[in-house]
Amino acid sequence: MKLRLKGLVILLILVAAAFVLNMCLGLSRIDAKDVLQAFTAFDGSREHLIVRSVRLPRALIAMMVGCALALAGGIMQALTRNALAGPEIFGVNYGAALAAVTASFLLGFSSLKLFAWSAFAGSALVGGAIFALVSLGRGRMTPAKLVLAGATINLLLASITQGILIVHQQSLDTMRFWLAGSLTGRDLDLFIQVLPYLLAGLLGALAMGKQIDLLSLGDETARGLGQKIALTKTIMIILVILLTGSSVAIAGPIGFIGLAVPHIAKYFTGSDYRWILPYSAGLGALILLLTDIGARYVLPSQEIPVGVVTAFLGAPVLIYIAQRRGGLK
Numbered sequence: 001m002k003l004r005l006k007g008l009v010i011l012l013i014l015v016a017a018a019f020v021l022n023m024c025l026g027l028s029r030i031d032a033k034d035v036l037q038a039f040t041a042f043d044g045s046r047e048h049l050i051v052r053s054v055r056l057p058r059a060l061i062a063m064m065v066g067c068a069l070a071l072a073g074g075i076m077q078a079l080t081r082n083a084l085a086g087p088e089i090f091g092v093n094y095g096a097a098l099a100a101v102t103a104s105f106l107l108g109f110s111s112l113k114l115f116a117w118s119a120f121a122g123s124a125l126v127g128g129a130i131f132a133l134v135s136l137g138r139g140r141m142t143p144a145k146l147v148l149a150g151a152t153i154n155l156l157l158a159s160i161t162q163g164i165l166i167v168h169q170q171s172l173d174t175m176r177f178w179l180a181g182s183l184t185g186r187d188l189d190l191f192i193q194v195l196p197y198l199l200a201g202l203l204g205a206l207a208m209g210k211q212i213d214l215l216s217l218g219d220e221t222a223r224g225l226g227q228k229i230a231l232t233k234t235i236m237i238i239l240v241i242l243l244t245g246s247s248v249a250i251a252g253p254i255g256f257i258g259l260a261v262p263h264i265a266k267y268f269t270g271s272d273y274r275w276i277l278p279y280s281a282g283l284g285a286l287i288l289l290l291t292d293i294g295a296r297y298v299l300p301s302q303e304i305p306v307g308v309v310t311a312f313l314g315a316p317v318l319i320y321i322a323q324r325r326g327g328l329k
Contacts, residue, residue, distance in 0.1 A: 004030070004268075004269060004275050007268055007279070008275075008278055008279065008282065011279065011282040011283065011286065012282060013047075013288050014218050014282075014286055015063065015282055015285045015289070017108045017110065018168055018285075018289040018293075019059050019063060019285050019289060020032060020035065021289075021290075021293060022055070022058070022059040022062060022126070022292060022293055023028055023035050023051055023055040023056060023059050024292075025293050025296065026055070026293075026296050027296060027301070027303070028047075028050060030047050030050065030051060030055070031166040034047045034048070034051070035051050035055075035260075038051035039051075039052070053187070053188075056188065056197055057186055057187050057188040057190075057191055057271070058183050058184075058186060058292070059289065059292075060188075060191055061183055061186050061191050061250055061251060062183055062285075062288045062289045062292045062306075063285040063288070063289055064191075064195070064198050064202075064247075064285070065183075065198075065204055065247045065250065065251045065254065065288060066123060066257060066261075066284035066286070066287060066288030066289065067281040067284050067285045068198055068201060068202060068243040068244070068246065068247045068283040068284075069087060069243070069244065069247050069254060069257040069258045069284055069288075070257055070258060070261035070262065070265075070280040070281055070283060070284025070285075070287075071201070071202060071205040071206075071239075071243055071262075071277060071280055071281050072086075072087040072201075072205075072239070072240045072243040072244045072247075072258050073085070073086045073087060073257065073258025073259055073260075073261060073262050073272070073286070074205075074258075074261075074262035074265070074277055075205060075208075075212065075236050075239055075240055075243075075277075076240060077257065077262055078212045078215060078216045078236070078273060079146065079215070079233060079236050079237070079240075080146055080147050081216070082147060083263070084259065084318070085147065085259075086255075086256075086258035086259035087240060087243070087247075087258040088154065088253075088255060088258070088259075091126045091127065091130050091149075091150045091153040091154045091157060092123040092126060092127050092240070092241060092244040092245055092248065093123075093154070093244065093248055093253040093255075094126075094154050094157035094158045094253075095122045095123045095125060095126025095153075095157055095232075096119035096120065096122045096123040096126075096245060096248040096249060096253065097119070097122075097157070097158075097161050097248075098122055098126075098157045098160055098161045098164075099118045099119055099122020099123070099125070099181055099255060100118045100119040100122065101164050101165060101179075102118075102122075102164065103118040105164050113189075113190055113193070115251040116190060116193075116194065116250055117251040118203050119248055119250065120194070120197070120245050120246060120249035121141060122249075122312070123241060123244060123245030123248055123249070124241055124245050126153065126214060127237065127240065127241035127244075127245065128241070130146070130149050130150055130153055131234070131237050133149050133153075134146050134149050149194055175321065179252060179253065180252065180278045180305035180307045180308055181251060181252040181254035181255065181305050181306055181307020182251065182252055182306060182307065183251055183292055183303040183306055184233050184303065184305075186250060186251070190250060191250065194246045194249055194250045197242050197245070197246040198242075198243070198246045198247070200242055201239050201242035202243070202281065203241035204235070204238075204239045204242070205239050205243065205277055205281075206277055206278060206281070208232075208235065208236065208239065208277075209273050209274035209275075209276075209277050209278075210273075210274055211227065211232050211235075211275040212232075212236065212277070213272060213273040213274055214227045215229070215232055215233070215236075215270070216273060244258075251306075252305070252307060253307065254288070254306060254307040254310055255307060255311050255314060256313070256314020256315070256317065256318070257284055257287065257288060257308045257310055257314070259314060259318060260314050260317040260318070261280050261283050261284045261287060261319070262276060262280050263279075263317070264283055265279035265280040265283055287310075288306070288310070291306055291309050291310055291313065292306045293299065294309055295308070296307045
């Protein structure tokens, strides 16, 4: 336990260092001293304005979204007992995307805030619909039924979204950067609006570590230990909706963080979800902060969406997990 606690402290220090580094590096490099002075001795200079209005919101969003997606992935893998599970299979990503694209297509929305709230509403509706679909069917809610329903709805929503984008070129031009998963252009006001949902999901997930750990042993074992299976699974699904929906709303559908990070956390912690979840949160924040820095340097004088970089890095992890474990826990 002491070793895990020390590891968690080191991880938090690394996250703090990556947070500062994220505000220093970019197309305009800013010294750490200037970053500090932007908050302690603001003088209205170009560097100070960049730090406070651009770099700070971006770093905060990267840190919180990384935490949220990693936690959502860990919860999904425990809930479905599937090593290849992530927020993507629950249909929340494409539910958010479809809602945002539909808002742009039917109502002519072009504001990032309207995209965000449309996306959050879409993710909540789709997540709730999948939960209801699985719960109202014959028999109990099982991991297999949840994965099947989520994957089916995900494919349907993806097809509808692509159809709208093909028919309505203006929606494609407006949405393509958001759909790739990006942290560019997000402001502090938008982050603050979504923050309550992110915090509710984060705190709820960390508080559920013991219950999730029992559930990962199997329904019958957990029930024998006094676990209320249906209530625990319902709370887990609500947490996934909160975490993924708020993340997608503010940053677009960033893939592979939810899939890969819990496996990295398990390498350090073993199978105890009371430690997997905190480590996943820290590692998710660290990886997305560093990936966001990398996205600024992949192409000279131009940055690419961070979701493209996470997909590029996550694909080998997906192949490795699929080959080694067959996708099942």
